[in-house]
Amino acid sequence: MDVPLxxxxxxxxxxxxxxxxDQAVPGTRVKVRFGRQLVDGWLxxxxxxxxxxxxxxxLEKLVSPEPVLAPEVARLARAVADRYAGTLADVLxxxxxxxxxxxxxxxxxxxxxxxxxxxxxxxxxxxxxxASPDHAAESAPQNPATGPNDHQSDGNAARVPGAGWCDxxxxxxxxxxxxxxxxxxxxxxxxxxEDWARRYAxxxxxxxxxxxxxxxxxxxxxxxxxxxAALTAELGTGRxxxxxxAAGPTKRYRAFLAARRGRVAAVIGTxxxxxxxxxxxxxxxxxxxxxxxxxxxxxPYPHAREVLLTRAQLAGAAALLGGFTRTxxxxxxxxxxxxxxxxxxxxxxxxxxxxxxxxxxDPQLARDPGAETARLPSLAWQxxxxxxxxxxxxxxxxxxxxxxxAVSCGDCRTPARCDQCAGPLALGSAQxxxxxxxxxxxxxxxxxxxxxxxxxxxxxxxARRTAEELGRAFTGVPVRTSGREEVLTEVPGEAxxxxxxxxxxxxxxGGYGAVLxxxxxxxxxxxxxxxxxxxLRRWLTAAALARPAAxxxxxxxxxxxxxxxxxxxxxxxxxxxxxRELAERRELGFPPAMRMASVTGAAEAVGALLAQxxxxxxxxxxxxxxxxxxxxxxxxxxxxxxxxELATALRDAAALRSVRKAADPVRxxxxxxxxx
DNA sequence: TCAATCCGTATC
DNA sequence: ATACGGATTGAC
Numbered sequence: 257m258d259v260p261l262x263x264x265x266x267x268x269x270x271x272x273x274x275x276x277x278d279q280a281v282p283g284t285r286v287k288v289r290f291g292r293q294l295v296d297g298w299l300x301x302x303x304x305x306x307x308x309x310x311x312x313x314x315l316e317k318l319v320s321p322e323p324v325l326a327p328e329v330a331r332l333a334r335a336v337a338d339r340y341a342g343t344l345a346d347v348l349x350x351x352x353x354x355x356x357x358x359x360x361x362x363x364x365x366x367x368x369x370x371x372x373x374x375x376x377x378x379x380x381x382x383x384x385x386x387a388s389p390d391h392a393a394e395s396a397p398q399n400p401a402t403g404p405n406d407h408q409s410d411g412n413a414a415r416v417p418g419a420g421w422c423d424x425x426x427x428x429x430x431x432x433x434x435x436x437x438x439x440x441x442x443x444x445x446x447x448x449x450e451d452w453a454r455r456y457a458x459x460x461x462x463x464x465x466x467x468x469x470x471x472x473x474x475x476x477x478x479x480x481x482x483x484x485a486a487l488t489a490e491l492g493t494g495r496x497x498x499x500x501x502a503a504g505p506t507k508r509y510r511a512f513l514a515a516r517r518g519r520v521a522a523v524i525g526t527x528x529x530x531x532x533x534x535x536x537x538x539x540x541x542x543x544x545x546x547x548x549x550x551x552x553x554x555x556p557y558p559h560a561r562e563v564l565l566t567r568a569q570l571a572g573a574a575a576l577l578g579g580f581t582r583t584x585x586x587x588x589x590x591x592x593x594x595x596x597x598x599x600x601x602x603x604x605x606x607x608x609x610x611x612x613x614x615x616x617x618d619p620q621l622a623r624d625p626g627a628e629t630a631r632l633p634s635l636a637w638q639x640x641x642x643x644x645x646x647x648x649x650x651x652x653x654x655x656x657x658x659x660x661x662a663v664s665c666g667d668c669r670t671p672a673r674c675d676q677c678a679g680p681l682a683l684g685s686a687q688x689x690x691x692x693x694x695x696x697x698x699x700x701x702x703x704x705x706x707x708x709x710x711x712x713x714x715x716x717x718x719a720r721r722t723a724e725e726l727g728r729a730f731t732g733v734p735v736r737t738s739g740r741e742e743v744l745t746e747v748p749g750e751a752x753x754x755x756x757x758x759x760x761x762x763x764x765x766g767g768y769g770a771v772l773x774x775x776x777x778x779x780x781x782x783x784x785x786x787x788x789x790x791x792l793r794r795w796l797t798a799a800a801l802a803r804p805a806a807x808x809x810x811x812x813x814x815x816x817x818x819x820x821x822x823x824x825x826x827x828x829x830x831x832x833x834x835x836r837e838l839a840e841r842r843e844l845g846f847p848p849a850m851r852m853a854s855v856t857g858a859a860e861a862v863g864a865l866l867a868q869x870x871x872x873x874x875x876x877x878x879x880x881x882x883x884x885x886x887x888x889x890x891x892x893x894x895x896x897x898x899x900x901e902l903a904t905a906l907r908d909a910a911a912l913r914s915v916r917k918a919a920d921p922v923r924x925x926x927x928x929x930x931x932x
Numbered sequence: 933t934c935a936a937t938c939c940g941t942a943t944c
Numbered sequence: 945a946t947a948c949g950g951a952t953t954g955a956c
Contacts, residue, residue: 268944291943
């Protein structure tokens, strides 16, 4: 029922008029009379009888005979609504794109092309791929890989798919599991320079060869284009569709329908694709799950990674989480044994990785005489000059402006944390003492746990470095920029400077000779739980575009080499960093070690909701902290095993409020992306 | 005594 | 949300 009220988030029984008996099937959109009004709804199941003791009303209308909501997606949507303390109607709005009647009536492009490209996949991996840790899940016995969409292959193709996975000891076994339809789950650490899109395309092809479907989510349109090209090379055309909101309503609905009608075996897309219907789902995958674009901005704010993992669990599908870096959430999957690790051995990592060096900190930078013009430390100068001299392109990564005025230790610069709840300290607008962004506790006397220092300093924003500045510094070298306004996909493999913001770094033909990571200070001192993780994610993503050290590839990071995130970059060891990060969050009681939820709204409303919520006994409340517009925010945290109870309690409390017509809205967010 | 209003409950 | 019924309050 498409009504926004949480207390109406349940099923209602209606009679089906005889003339709709054949067409009104589960998954169709309907209109029903509900109270006095006509509302949109979903037909979720047909039944012989009802437990409702009063007179039933008839379905008013069948909006369309198209059963757009697949049973698997309906179950998933319910689970996602429950997990995020939201309503089914909200999740279904995200899961099923708006109807486009004209597109529905278009002649269905025959399923003919599903046969055409058949023999391009389905080969066994090379025989060298032996060692096979068992990726199969401990639960869920596998349904045989048969179905209406069964693209079996006789495997007489000329190419060798999946050979690139042989760089990773457990890679071939994972691909074999996909081909055999087993629900293997993996966290993959991509090597520097890895053609991740091609690896993903191979994983999809293996799944399809095993007769099952795949849903793959990437962060942005550029990654999607890359994966689309790789998958087209792997599968040919007509066997997959791209689903993204950016394509516009018509194209989006057309792609959606093709998937729902079982015309394609794979759907790839941005987060809009996380709910895409695919017959006989065998693989869900996400690339770069640390990118915050994976977090949905509409209620109930589900994260693509969590949706896909839930989906894998419910559908008995395999799961692949890959990236150049590793999130604490992915690390948790590895440590709990839910997923297996796919990573290259150290020798291979060393052979593929550029030489990475830190330059030290701001003070050193200021002392550097050559640094005046473009504020480049001498090491960065040298690396850039050497690369340009070798006619190689140089990438300069510059963070975008915008950060929170965090506070750190005046001596060692460790970010200052609240001694009550370990939240980040920050300066308010006034010249008052810094206060905790989470619990509001005012830090009158802070002592740094790292060095014992008692002085505090505000973290200043990094200077905005411009392409012109660099252009002046390196006269005669072409300078390109890639960022918000214009994002470059690829640059030629010749001498030139590329200034890019994180996420907009173009690939260089043959790899960059040097990658300079500037202004790291602002990134590292952001008052954010994920500051270190995010910094490393951005650095590794950019540094992965450099040539291996043996081919002259160098990376210079303008940061203090003793910081953990910098260490992880120097050693090219994201798994080490993720394990460290997760351990720290366990210690401090942060996600993903604990489950958190935020409740935002007018002070009385927030207070009232939490007062009547039947929270689990272990629940801790932090706050309130001001949230702008006369609003405030409370955080609730519980151990992971109490997460379902927390969501239920918050949902029930919201339902109680809505039934009592509470006017001022309260926003509930489970796993809020930022914790303040 | 009637009606205006408040509150809790139901909406198949 | 929107509507309804029952209880409560207020004014004639």
